[in-house]
């Protein structure tokens with residue numbers, strides 16, 4: 626019996642990434658006894674299950690409000706904070722739109738995109754490949770964070786003080802540039818180093 630893996634996310638809201646009891650009940654009842662359910666470090670569950678039953682299971686999981694994404698070399702769901710300042714102040718609507726715009730895109734290596742609703746950054750945005758930090762009414766975007774390995778590094782400020790309507794076009798453009806110019810298995814932090822921030826400004830139209 627062939628097994629295949631996919632990702633499941635409850636999304637996020639004020640309070641964080643919260644599964645509802647009925648979502649977990651559905652998950653437990655539908656994936657099969659031999660399925661593996663892995664808790665990842667990037668707020669998705671990875672489900673490995675019988676491939677022949679996967680489509681049905683995904684349809685049921687969508688019905689209870691779970692988001693289904695591919696596992697592996699794809700952009701992950703937005704890794705957001707808990708929006709403790711409230712939906713409006715912390716930018717929950719933009720974060721939800723950003724999540725929809727970025728999740729599940731095929732990329733040269735798995736891409737983690739972070740979001741924080743204020744400069745306290747409790748979602749650790751500077752350890753993500755790309756991250757958006759809300760600074761009162763404007764947004765800063767960081768690139769090239771790397772949490773793994775002994776050469777872990779913080780993301781560097783890429784643009785500062787952009788308006789809400791500039792955030793999604795910039796982040797999606799950064800993903801497209803990585804898709805077009807990244808080498809197979811190249812980490813995004815290495816890609817930023819190789820291409821240079823100067824070139825990235827040109828390629829994203831933020832010179």
Ligand code: SF4
Pocket residue numbers: 706707708709710715741742743744745746747748
């Ligand atoms: S990043 Fe700011 S708004 Fe978001 S949970 Fe942390 S302290 Fe609250």
